[in-house]
Amino acid sequence: MVSYALGLDYGSDSVRALLVNTATGDEVASSVVNYPRWAKGLYCEPAQDQFRQHPLDYLESLEQVLANLWGEAPEGAAESVVGVSFDTTGSTPVAVDAEGVALALKPEFAENPNAMFVLWKDHTAVKEAAEFTEAASRSEPNYLKYEGGIYSSEWYWSKALHVMRADGSVKEAAHMWVEHCDWMTAVLTGTTHPSELRMGRCATGHKVMWHASWGGYPPNDFFAGVDPILDGFVDRLPAETFTADQAVGPLTSEWAAKLGLPAGIPIGFSAFDCHMGAVAANVQPGVLTKVMGTSTCDITIASAEVIGDTCVRGICGQVDGSVIPGMIGLEAGQSAFGDLYAWFKNFVNGPAKAIIEQSNALDAAAKSQLIAELEDKTLIELSNAATAIAPGQTGVTALDWVNGRRTPDADQTVAGAISGLKMGSDAAAVFRALVEATAFGARAIIERFREEGVAIDSVVAIGGISKKSDFVMQTCADVWNCPIDVLESDQSCALGAAIFAATVGGAHDSVASAQKAMGSSVCKTYQPKAEAARTYDALYENYKALGQYANGGVA
Template sequence: MSSYALGLDYGSDSVRALLVNTATGEEVATSVINYPRWAKGLYCEPAADQFRQHPLDYLESLEQVLAGLWQRAPKGAAQAVVGVSFDTTGSTPIAVDTEGTALALKPAFADNPNAMFVLWKDHTAVREAAEITAAAEQAPENYLKYEGGIYSSEWYWSKALHVMRADKAVAAAAYMWVEHCDWMSAILTGTTHPDVFRMGRCAAGHKVMWHESWGGYPPNDFFTGIDPLLDGLCERLPSETFCADERVGGLTAEWAERLGLPEGIAVGFSAFDCHMGAVAANVQPGVLTKIMGTSTCDITIASQAAIGDNCVRGICGQVDGSVIPGMVGLEAGQSAFGDLYAWFKRLVNGPAIQVIKQSEHLDAATRERLLAELEDKSLIAMSAAAAKLAPGTSGVTALDWVNGRRTPDADQTVSGAITGLKMGSTSAEVFRALVEATAFGARAIIERFRAEGVAVDSVVAIGGISKKSDFVMQTCADVWNCPIDVLESEQSCALGAAIFAATVGGAHPDVASAQQAMGSSVSQTYQPNEQAAAIFDELYKQYQALGQYVEAAKS
């Protein structure tokens, strides 16, 4: 009888469930549910860089996505599931009380954005991130040396501190802060109480400043030196962390009934989406796995012998076992990739959308149809027109920092820019410059890895953009001047979670065996064009010059 593994991928907008045959790797069924409150824009203030998600969005969507999955899966498949694992965005923390209850699940905080999950893209904590970086630089031990040397406003401690400074009620009720990925595993295993709560290696090492060389987290006086509000928080966190091939516990009876799964099946330690996606892509040294979506996350691995004592500057961290047990996982990424394209689409379509919405001559059905067509077709049309332009012919240069810069050298205070505009500049020319900017931003990451002694010989791409746009992918291959393999799987992050679920469920003895049986194949390879690559070498210098100008103007 076949056995199955269940991977659950919590993205920015939706949760995806993927059921995979543990022996053959066949992706048997999938289901996707959008978060209802998030879809309405609740609890967010984009102009203030505030992005919050309600925990009920995660819990309600979990039940709905599995109800949909069982409608698509073979009869009886649910009872043959051996393990469940999660991946989520991150850093996405939330405050919990002394009982381990997320504050937003309590009536007093039910509609308080500060009591909700602080999504990865929330940049309200820029000041706090700078304070943490300054404190680490002045400390006898630099507790950021394994996190690129710069703490980010996208990460755990800066977000926790910002929220507690902004909201006295939340600060008073917050006993501990937990990451979304760890919370999901704890919910399903009944281990949310601080006395039994445990954490995965991935989130702890990359965002929470955990490292085994200092016995867990920086000492309490490091944090109280930044702000007394942080007093005791690090001491409440478990000092031991676990790789994703290990079992948190068994699925509780309550959640087994709610999800239609067998009670007691294995639930694995969770990790961030990009790290799980890299596992599905059979990540290995010298290969950079790039998850291309609203933002990007870049993952590679190295042996402990190869990395040695080298602390790679300006990335998001290097953590033993955060991707593959026994290997050092290295993470970088861009704060905006697809988000930059979406911003330009909104900018260009804005007037047309208002005209359609306000037209008195259109019935509701026609209005909705026209809006849907504009949404679906405008970016496709601009992309097609941009693809016909030769690189370097428009004179337009763009900078991709519209949502700040994640790496290299995190700085969420910088902004995007466009230069070289003329009266004759077209939307296609500007869009091409934006695509080139995202490719240049990725090149800066690749060059930083190489400069720090980390090999990048080729790239494996996963995520929606890698499957949807030949133009974007070919531009990237030319700018990076290296081949790019695109995975066959449409749900690579969920597939990575399923690989770990199969391991913790006993279907495979280790991650390597599970990868061999279940990892995704390559659907397409993009090869760089030598002539275009030479042109982009010169255009990249213009991109770098624009970045230097923006940074100088900021100060």
């Protein structure tokens, strides 16, 4: 009898549903739904680094994406789903009250951005992150030693503290904070109440300071010492955490009816999108899985024996079981990748869009069509022109930190820069420098892993950019001087979630078995070009020098 696993991938802009045959790995149906409020730019202030998402965007989009999925899936497929698992962005926490209700779902907080999920890219908590880093540096043990030694404004505690400092009403109503990935599983299993809430290993280990060596989380005194506002919050978190091959509980009848699924099927513990994407990519020691989208997230694994007592500096954590049960998952990444290209597209298109919008010779439909064509074609034209430029030909060097630096050595106060501009510098030259900058930023991560004794011999790329741009991918292969395999699946993160869903649903007895049957194949490989790689060795030094000059240092 055919059985299916359902993987649900919550990205920055949309939720994706993927239905996968557990025996063959065939992706039999998929659907994508954009978050309606987020698409309108509601509750966000980009100039202040504020990015918030309403919980209703997640819930309403979930119902819609599955309604669409069943319209594409084989007849009766829903009744053959054996398990469901989620992945989400992170760290993306929300405040909940003493009953476990997300504050923005309550009438008095329905339009308050501080009561909503604080998206991963929200960088309003830079000051708070620095306070946690300073406090940990004075503690024994250093509670950040397994999280790279530096706490980030992108992470759970700094965001919670910042919001509660900024908004007294949220501070008074907040009983605890819950990551998006843990909230989704709790909603579908009816375990949102703090007394019933259970949390996954991935988010807690990488962002919430959980580690087995200190019996869970740092003590309450540590958090209260940073700010008394946090007094008691850590004691409300469940000390036990679970890997994603285990089930949180059964799908409730209420949500089964909403989603068109059988009641009682198991819901797996969730993880972050990049970690599950790495599972779909058959992650293994020595291979870096790079999720290339608006930002990047880089994942590799190592055995406990290889890692030993090493605490890798300046990454986003090393956590037992956060990717593959029984292996140490290591996470790094860049705060901007595709976002940098999108910024430049908007930068160069701004005047043209304004002229089109102000034209009296065009009706509204014609204006919309011209602007849509401009949006669709700009990066393609820039890439084509940039491809014709040889490495090092323009003399332009760029820095990729327009959204701060995630790794190595998190610092959201740094900024991007461009140097070497001449009268002959055109948009293609600058775009090429920006692409090279994102590749150089990734190289810094690879070199940090290697310096710390973690082998990186090759890269597997997943995410939209890896399938859309030969120019970007070849540049990366040349800058990193290593081969890059690109996965066939267009929904690798959702596929990773489906692999875990198949495991918790009993279709496979282990993640390894599910990976063997369901993991994605490679559709293309990029090999480094020796001459370009030698050129980029020299240009990488220019990139590091620009970082030192513009922002006071780059690792």
